[in-house]
Amino acid sequence: MSLWPFCFLTLPLLNIVARTGLSAINERVVMDTLRLSDADRRVQAMVWCGIVAVLALSRVGSVAFGCVDALWNSGSIL
Numbered sequence: 001m002s003l004w005p006f007c008f009l010t011l012p013l014l015n016i017v018a019r020t021g022l023s024a025i026n027e028r029v030v031m032d033t034l035r036l037s038d039a040d041r042r043v044q045a046m047v048w049c050g051i052v053a054v055l056a057l058s059r060v061g062s063v064a065f066g067c068v069d070a071l072w073n074s075g076s077i078l
Contacts, residue, residue, distance in 0.1 A: 003061040007054050014050040017043065 021043025039047075 003057050003064075007057045007061065010050060010054050010057070014047055014054070017050065018047050021047075 018039065021039035
């Protein structure tokens, strides 16, 4: 259950990684039209790996809630 804060803390870090990859094109593109496909392929790979890591952390965090709920419903936890 202690993994949930890390899920929320890594999302802004992914934004920073994506923005640093777009820094070279900020002069010629309006801010409303920035897309991840405009970034370098290495930056795209890092962002997608970060998204996969956040999803994995959220799954592991939800397993802990599921185990507690299963024990509570079976009567093992009073």
